[in-house]
Amino acid sequence: MKLSHLTAISPVDGRYFEYVKSLRNIFSEFSLLKYRLIIEIEWFKKISECEKINDIEPLISEEKIFLNNILNNFSLKDAIEIKNIERKTNHDIKAVEYFLKKKFSLMKSLDEKKEFIHFACTSEDINNLSYALMIIKTRNEIIIPIWYKIIKNIVSFSKKYKNFPIISRTHGQPATPSTLGKEFCNFSYRLIRQFNQLKKIKILGKINGTVGNYNAHFISYPNVDWINFSKEFVNSLGIELNLFTTQIEPHDYISEILHCFSRFNNILINFNRDIWGYLSINFFKNKYNKGKIGSSVMPHKINPIDFENSEGNLELSNAILNHLSNKLSISRWQRDLTDSTSLRNIGLAISYSFIAYKKFLNGISNLEINKFNIKSDLRSHWEVLSEPIQTLMRRNKIKNSYELVKDFLIKKDLDPETLKSFVENLKIKNSDKNILKNITPEKYIGLSTLLVDCIEKYFNNIDK
Structure with a gap:
């Protein structure tokens, strides 16, 4: 069977193929290979620039152009070549190294320097920095913008209906009145907190060798300040150096990020369920779309499928996120390999979240309030x-x-x-x-309106 989005096993690459294009450019195997090449090449450049490493000449402009072109012209054919090497070596990072050595052999001056590819590195020096770059790009270019859009939509809804009273439900029973605006505020505040926390989490990385002590570095060139040297390199990638590691960067920051994702998702699950409930008691209604069908047999129905889809994908995402956030910070002694296969699923977990976010945004864009029913409910209690x-x-x-x-x-x-x-x-x-x-139920809304004004100020102070 020919592989396509219709024959894929995972719905991420099948039914939701179009939803996750931007993430595919970060978390696919192709992209992972390219990120590994970036780290290998940038480390090679850094080594060549060090005056105290006198066994390698500084790169000339032609060599730098050649190296940059390896990355700029990296193709599916190149990726397949690396995977073919991996089949022989049974080692993914070594396959990248051999691929680069083959490329270097095409230029005589680089061919003479190719033993400095992957110099003093363990595989995890390359992998941890690759994943760090992937996470930075995902956070900054994919997640922060869509989280911001979700929060902005909720805050806008709050502002629009800040004076519109409703009967609250505590334990599912009629309770003290509130306003639609204030009830939406409750969620936007919680989501903003996670938004701010996500931005503050520091992305860590290391390039300190097989067990984190710069053993191979120091034995080769003891006059180099390897701690400062590695800090300069890691910082140049936009990553903060973690000086204290085993063979692997311990992934605590990844756990923090994934936990933050999970909390944001839990809040959104809560919101989806509340909207679902409000729709079921006719506080809200979905906009009618002539071309769309709600039920295969009941023509009158417009089901809250976007909120239900969002809820389901968020729950599936959290199942993976919570497992990874608990798993990744644990490694036996100086390392075991269980983190390697686990890390490959970060993109899958985030993909399910991203699908859910898009479904939620579609759902809220089609949401209308049912003023008549809300007012009738107020007058009945x-x-x-x-x-x-x-x-x-x-x-x-x-x-x-x-x-x-x-x-x-x-x-x-x-x-x-x-x-x-x-x-x-x-x-x-x-x-x-x-x-x-x-007093009437409509008038008994306390400081609801003022609280909506407060959330507007709070939202306007966040930096997207």
Whole structure:
């Protein structure tokens, strides 16, 4: 069977092929090979520039152009060649090294220097920096922009409906009124916190040899300040040096990033479920699209499939993210290989998240509020005003205020007339009586509007 997005096993490369194009350019095997080449070539350049490594001449301009062209012209044919070498060596990084040596042999001056390819390195010196570059690109170019877009959409919704009251539900039962804007604020604040945390996590890397002690480096050139030398190199890639490692960079920062992803996703799962619930009680409705079908047999239905799809993909992503974040920070003694195969699935986990984010954005763009049903719900639940009644009774020092209101509600359903009758007979200040007589579920929204204004300021202060 010919491989295509229709014959792929994984839905990431199948059904959702178009959704993850940008991630495919980072996490595919092709891309991983190219990132490894970047590290190998840049390390070779760094070695050649060191005056104290006097066994290799500094690169001339023609050599630099040649090396840059290896990367600029890296093709699928090159990637296949590396994989063919790997089949013989049974070692992925060694295959990259041999590929480069073959390339170097095409230029006489570089051919004489090719033993300095992968100099003093262990495979993980190349791999950890490759993954660090992949994560930096993913965070900065893919995730931060789409997280920002998600938060912006929620904040915009909050602003639009900051004055629109609704009956809250605690334990699924009618409770103190709020506004649609304020309820959306709750989620945007939580998401902004994760957004800010993700940006602050430092990306770490190492290039200190087989067990992290610069053994091969020091025995070869003891006069080189290898700690500072490696710091300069790692920093030049936009990565912070982790000086204390075994054979592998311990992946703690990756765990931190993946945990942050998981928390963001959990918040969005919560939001998806709330929207689903609001749709089910007709607080919201989906925009009608003539060409789309909600049910194969029930023409009236417009199902919340984008929010359901988003929820499902987020849960699947989190299953992988949580496993990886727990797994990657553990390695036996100076290393074992279990992290290697695990790392290859970071792109898969992020892909499921990315699909979910796009589905969520599509869902919220098709969301409309059902003003009639929300207002009808408010007018059907005057009992929620039992809270302000008993609170003002307490302020007037009426004993057993809570119990008196509770006993009254057991005997009667609260509506505007019974409310006024009950209030009129209370021994409270006239000013408080007037407050309670004029209050309605729509008006009892506390500082909801002010809180929406606060979230707008908070959102405007984040740096996308």
